[in-house]
Amino acid sequence: MKAGLRREMIFCNSIFWGRLSAFAAFALSASGLVIQAAYAEENSFADKLTGQWGGWRTTLFNQGLDLEINDQNEFWGVPVGGSEPTQTYIGVTTAELSFNLKKLTGLTLGTLTISGVDIRGRPFSNKPLYVFNQVSGIEADDNLRLYEVSYDQKFYHDRLDVRVGKLDLSRDFMGSETAQNFLNASFSWPMLPDNNLYDQGPASPLATPAIRVKYQPSTRWSVFAAVGDDNPIGAGFINEGDPWNQNQDPSGTRFHFGTGTLMFLEAQYRRDDVAYPGTFKVGGFGDTGRFPDQASLEMRHKGNWALYGIADQMLAKFSDTQNLTVFVRATGTGLADRNQIVYAVDAGIVLNAPFRRANDSVGLGFGVGAPSGVLARSERRSHEIPQGNEYHLELTYQWQACPWLLIQPDIQGILSPSGGVVDDDGRRVHDEAIFGMHSSVSF
Template sequence: MLAQGIDIRISDTNELWSNPVGSAQASNNYIGSTAVEMVTDLHALTGLPLGTFDISAMEIRGRPFSNAPLYVFNQTSNIEADDNARLYELWYSQKFIGERLAFRIGKLDLGHDFMVSSVGLNFLNASFSWPILADNDLYDQGPVSPVTTPAIRLRYTLSRQWNFLFAAADDNPIGAPFINMKDPWNQNRDPSGTRFNFNTGALFFGEVHYRRQISGRQGTYKLGGYFDTGRFPDQSDFRKSHKTNWAIYGIVDQTLQHFGRKTELDAFVRGNWTGDTDRNQIVYAIDGGIALKGPFGRTDDVLGLGAGLGAASPYLAQADRRSGLPMQGTEYHLELTYQIQATPWFMLQPDIQGIVSPSGGVLDSKGQRVHDEAIFGLHGNVTF
């Protein structure tokens, strides 16, 4: 349909989650999201040397449950968000220099391009799609779904092996304070997704991609970082703040083995680190996993096993100790998942997760220690 100039895409996702073991209390939860996107190829539509225009919106339903009763660093599901209907992305893109340089400007989800592992996207825990470090250390959990940000993104393709990406964005599109106890994700400050704030700071991303085959097995290796010019609260005294913030990261996506034509084993590992331990809740995070594509002779299915951790700042641990609270340390998350591609348009995904030491060891609202958690989920997605 895009060959004629316009393509409309609709995706509906629904999830059921149960936490019978651990956390602050046992719970059962439903969350869902419907996304509608219209892509317009202006060159195909008009015949003029123009690019692509994209607009999308999403309707989010259900009640978030990862802050309470789970008390985890990152969301259990990568669609979990506050209950709103909102504008998602709005952008224009154009290619130059024989399509080597791709320019995009508008309201962007930078998680599509930066800090992302293609193998990690097979998992449901949000930490595998958008890392714990960026989620906790940037404003509004970072410029990712459902909160997008005004930005410019450049991609330069030097060769088949080398890609270079750069983005300059607003670091706090909602304009809310970094810490908001009544609305931790700040999404309800801008429920429609139409607010544009340019008063706090700028966020810059840079990333280099290198692709190569090793003995016929494809690998992609990424090295990147971000720099934020805004102000961030001190982790030991929230009355203080610090100017600027930064982090670096590396990602490896690698095919390990082919088993005939239909089945292959892929793996990923990703590490994130920042030296600004006084202004960041998470100072380093590591995650990784394996994904078997085409198990049991089913070409489009995926079986995945992943694990990761996020380590809290020593400044935050010191503040906890002074307050007589357990010192936050390291949270560990594990996931076993299976994607069943029942039809070309319907995918079903049962999922099991385990969280060890939620938020590095914290107390719930009743002053009780939050216990290790077992979480069971069922994800369904319909795409048109």
């Protein structure tokens, strides 16, 4: 092992057990002997807490087997705003087992992947915060569930990639690399599909039976297309007792076909400028299912669609590791009669490698979501407070304390939650100040 890497890992060990003892609940603890053994091993798994398992991990990987385990934990406090002050813990452990069938069999086959998630804690964005979108991307109902089952096969010198199975389509569509620095769920899976599609759409921790095709005609251009079931859970669109519907299929083993078909299409262009690279995406989705009217829940509309555009661009490069990047993402639909959110915009700026720390980042993000005008007019006729725009702000810092440990303090502000909605007691929900601490450990 290189001396610099050894010093970094020993330094990280002292920080983790010393300064971060107050946050020990954020990560699953391992014995000192296991940690020391992982440090002593000279391998390609130095970014894993458990190393290469005495050489077995590298052996299995070379034979075609790979196991990835990641544990995320978060504490959130909301001292101001919402319907009441709250403190919440949420966590998720993700395990993914991959079989490289080409290595295992010697045949020209692809990769089979199976993953599952253990979700813990109490969701808090619906109540008491009453926001359009979750405060955290890992916030979900408390379940141990199957996540993805997929087979991936490449053709034509890897220019064509086909993936089929139970898929999380947010991996390939509507995503921004720069936005992944933030914790608010709207930066990872936009507010518009989250509120308008069945079960919040096929995004973590949900997956849906689908096929995804990627074609790369050149190094700069890629085209993605997907067709799948539009209802990952298979339940009705509205469920007052279970708003996210995840408890209708707590194990994640239901493969539903019957509500409608969800289709995605996205084109990507990469600007390979040495100094200022960027990625630009345009796309849209269509859904053949039936959706409730925003003014009358008894009425249903056939079909749905939305369009989006995304830009990730480096603005300045100060050194090999330190740079300033921005992203902008806009989503919109013209069908106000069947969608709660008609347009949303997210944007942010991220400084990578602040304070000369190559793997750290600090980011400032902003977002807005606009509800349907049909819904607002219906609320006025009912003498209710009409919903307006919701705005969210986020300031976050990713501290790569060790190669296998990420600590992320986070501050968010929600202005006009759900556009000025009232809580169950008829009181208007106040603007919210939200403080969080996130940890991520790779095993």
